[in-house]
Structures are given as C-alpha cells and as structure tokens.
Amino acid sequence: MKLALLAVLLAACTGDVDPKWQLDHDRIVAVRATPPHIPSGATSQLDLLLAMKGAGTSSAVPDRAIVVSPMLLADALTGNTVTAPSQDRLAEVRTELGLAATDPVPLQLGIASGTLTAVKTVYLGDSADNPALVNVTFDGTQPADGDILTVPAGTDVHMSVDASDATMIINWLSSCGTMHDFDLHNAYIHVQPGDPQSGELVLTVRDLVGGVSWEIWPIAATPTPTP
DSSP states (O other): OOHHHHHHHHHOOOOOOSSSBBSSEEEEEEEEEESSSTTTTEEEEEEEEETTTEEEEEEESSEEEEEEOOOOGGGEEEEEEOOOOOOHHHHHHHHTTTOOOOOOOEEEEEEEEETEEEEEEESSSSOOOOOOOOSEEEEOOOTTTTTOOOEESSOOOOEESSSSSSSEEEEEEEEEEEEEEEEEEEEEEEOOOOOOOOOEEEEEOOOOOEEEEEEEEEEEEEEEOOO
C-alpha cells in the first residue's frame, strides 16, 4: 500500500485548466493537523477539506496516510494520528537530519483520499496551533457559521480577513461567480449572467510553519432588479 501511494504521489497530474480559485472540481483543498506542532508524547489528528465537482465540499479523514520522511519515524503515524516520540528519539533524528538541538523535526506525510493526493508536514518537538481566522468580513459584515452569503449580480462584493499577505498564504475559493485577488487578504467576487449563480465560498489561511484553518459558506447571487 505504501509503494502504491508513493507512486500516486509522484505521478500526480497538475494539468488542471480551471482557475486556481475555482472550487468546483475534484481536489484536496487543504490538509489539517490539529495541532500542527506537538511536543514529545502528544498527538495530532489529521483531517482534510475535500472538494468534488458537482458535489460541493466536505470535511473528511484521509483514506490513507504514510510517512514519507524521515523513515526513522515511520512508527510515529498510526492511521490518521501522529504521536511525537520521546525527546531522546527526536534528538537522534535531529542529529541524523543535521538539525539544531531546539529545531522541530519535520515529519512529511503522504495523504490520499480516493485518487486525490497531497503532502502534509507535521512538526515534532515543539508546540503551535493552527492560525485563527480573525475578523472575517463579507460585504462589510461578519458572517456567522451557517449564514448563506448573497451577492448582488453584476456588483463587486468585497471580503477580507485579518491576515498578512507577506507571512500567511490566503486563498478565497468559490464555485459561484468569479473571484478576484483570490490570494490576498482583501478580495472580491463578481457574478455575471454566464457565471454559476450559487455554490460555496471557502476561505483557507495557512501560516508558514504548517498551520491551516478554513471556513465554508453557502453563497448565491441575487438577481439585478428590473427597472
């Protein structure tokens, strides 16, 4: 199984023609480790955000996960749970990898859901949480969980999150309308008559050390009033 998953990871095709912000195609949008950094003896749980064409998004656990490197820590993964080994073992691996005594050890994982694959790194030997989604606004207001977001057709509707474009990786993804500035903390959406008129809006925020958080909202266009 490990050899088969590695082969899929290495052979994964990147020939998508959809725009990067287009949510309505088969993809693993993000893989999350909760938490992404764990000290010796602690555990982290893996899950992922999955998008399927015509079926929307869903949170799920990976079908398969393997340790890609370092193989010295292959036993740190059981199913979808990562357990950080003892400080003595981590010290040995740091020496093997040429890391400093206080550096976290990166555990690289291969993740699969069906035929979709991704790579995720969990850090062992220190502590850190996934980033918080702070002050998310849509059309000037803060949407609550479960809110259906509405977009007046033919109008630029702006959205934002308190996150640095320089130190965070921000993606706004949509299966409704057309996204603009999708990889900036300030973005906007515009729905033309030929665009999909409903779907989902997803926000993912990643830090530079393995953390990721996401939020999902249903979204729909409202018709332009007839004069």
